Amino acid sequence: MHFYKKNEVVRAKVTSWGEKGLGSVDEGRSSLLLPDVLPGETITAKVVKTGKSWAYGKLLNVMNPSSARVKAVCDVAVRCGGCQLQHVRYDEQLAYKKDRVVQAFLDRKISSPEIIVHGMPDPLAYRQKGQFAISKTPDGDILMGLTAARSQRVIDTKKCWIQPEPVNLALDEIRRFLISTDNAIFSTSPPQEGIAHVAFRWTDTPSQLIVTLVSHSTVPQWETLRDALNKIPEFIALYLSINKNPEWSVLGPEQILLWGKSEVYQTISDLDLHVSAQSFSQSNAKQTALLWDRVAHLLKPLAEETIWDLYCGSGGMSMYLAKKSAKVIGIEENNQSIADAKINLERNAINHCEIIQGDVGDAIQTISGVCQGIVVNPPRKGLDPEVIAAILKKRPERMVYVSCSPDTLVRDLAVFIANGASIEAVEIVDFFPQTYHIETVVLLNLGLIY
Numbered sequence: 001m002h003f004y005k006k007n008e009v010v011r012a013k014v015t016s017w018g019e020k021g022l023g024s025v026d027e028g029r030s031s032l033l034l035p036d037v038l039p040g041e042t043i044t045a046k047v048v049k050t051g052k053s054w055a056y057g058k059l060l061n062v063m064n065p066s067s068a069r070v071k072a073v074c075d076v077a078v079r080c081g082g083c084q085l086q087h088v089r090y091d092e093q094l095a096y097k098k099d100r101v102v103q104a105f106l107d108r109k110i111s112s113p114e115i116i117v118h119g120m121p122d123p124l125a126y127r128q129k130g131q132f133a134i135s136k137t138p139d140g141d142i143l144m145g146l147t148a149a150r151s152q153r154v155i156d157t158k159k160c161w162i163q164p165e166p167v168n169l170a171l172d173e174i175r176r177f178l179i180s181t182d183n184a185i186f187s188t189s190p191p192q193e194g195i196a197h198v199a200f201r202w203t204d205t206p207s208q209l210i211v212t213l214v215s216h217s218t219v220p221q222w223e224t225l226r227d228a229l230n231k232i233p234e235f236i237a238l239y240l241s242i243n244k245n246p247e248w249s250v251l252g253p254e255q256i257l258l259w260g261k262s263e264v265y266q267t268i269s270d271l272d273l274h275v276s277a278q279s280f281s282q283s284n285a286k287q288t289a290l291l292w293d294r295v296a297h298l299l300k301p302l303a304e305e306t307i308w309d310l311y312c313g314s315g316g317m318s319m320y321l322a323k324k325s326a327k328v329i330g331i332e333e334n335n336q337s338i339a340d341a342k343i344n345l346e347r348n349a350i351n352h353c354e355i356i357q358g359d360v361g362d363a364i365q366t367i368s369g370v371c372q373g374i375v376v377n378p379p380r381k382g383l384d385p386e387v388i389a390a391i392l393k394k395r396p397e398r399m400v401y402v403s404c405s406p407d408t409l410v411r412d413l414a415v416f417i418a419n420g421a422s423i424e425a426v427e428i429v430d431f432f433p434q435t436y437h438i439e440t441v442v443l444l445n446l447g448l449i450y
Contacts, residue, residue: 004055008047021084021436038066068092081149083434104406116427123433130200136185166234173228196246203266212239274343279336292320298443301325305372315341322353330355361386374399382408401442
């Protein structure tokens with residue numbers, strides 16, 4: 001195999017999609033991975049990093065653009081680590097995600113029914129949360145944005161197109177505040193404590209914006225920022241998150257309400273859900289409602305049945321399924337999610353839904369009785385072996401697996417299939433337009449397990 005050399009300029013044809021939305025050039029040499037390209041395009045690129053069997057390149061020119069290529073709406077889309085597919089027409093983004101799932105199934109030699117893909121009518125301004133790093137240049141300029149791919153370098157962003165407009169207005173006000181007050185900005189070189197990040201929570205129904213400043217300690221003159229943000233009608237709360245080690249994490253363990261509403265709720269599928277600055281929530285409210293509907297449609301819970309919802313978060317899907325079944329038991333480990341779930345159950349007056357706190361692998365062993373259906377929505381690493389073993393032991397009739405990683409999804413599906421399960425349906429709900437991230441929903445018939 002021939003290898004690329006750093007700083008080498010190459011002319012080549014992009015042969016396929018590679019990892020994480022990158023294009024791949026495979027022409028008898030080590031794989032060259034490139035951003036901002038599409039399969040079939042002939043390009044010139046400069047090699048910027050090399051490894052044993054791969055290389056990363058920087059796109060220099062596209063000689064024959066793909067018919068699926070569009071102009072990115074964001075002027076920093078190529079450099080920013082947030083969006084990888086803005087240069088791809090949206091229907092082709094959905095096709096890419098479908099192909100990615102199909103290939104994951106083929107790699108495991110798993111057959112699947114035709115995959116249904118649910119896109120968004122408007123694939124911009126959809127995010128319900130955002131976290132932006134803050135840095136200062138040697139010349140004193142304030143940089144705010146996400147970090148570049150495989151880097152801690154902040155890409156200054158004047159407008160993030162996948163955020164709602166009130167978030168971008170708030171970014172403008174925060175930038176002006178930091179310039180005018182000369183607050184200390186966090187830095188690792190030279191070492192400097194100070195403001196490191198700003199985080200946002202947004203709700204569509206009703207329209208509300210929560211802003212969180214992340215710093216080592218107090219933020220001088222925060223009242224000035226509050227007054228500026230109050231020009232944004234949707235702004236309802238300002239928090240301070242104390243984080244002593246903000247280089248590799250955003251929110252710290254302590255959240256202080258500086259001003260505004262301490263109780264915030266949003267409505268999804270006729271459920272009032274508690275929103276807190278630090279709790280986990282799906283990033284896309286419209287697709288969350290669609291996901292719940294598709295899970296219920298596939299699972300088909302009956303009024304007399306018991307359903308288990310594993311990795312249930314703050315209990316939104318659990319409560320939605322409880323409307324259609326006799327009882328739902330959810331399991332979640334995160335403390336803040338459990339606190340939100342208790343508030344949600346009380347506020348929505350749902351009495352036949354129980355949320356248990358604990359590690360899923362341990363807690364599932366303690367639940368007595370039978371269940372007819374299970375929903376699992378694990379983190380990216382997928383299901384632990386003991387969780388799969390416990391599900392097989394309980395022998396529910398059917399299961400819906402919601403996954404954010406095609407690779408760990410098919411790994412786990414292979415175990416269930418080896419024990420007699422069959423795949424009845426596969427769907428994709430596009431939670432993350434403009435990015436390579438994929439949310440897949442699979443219905444398994446577990447009734448064949450013996």
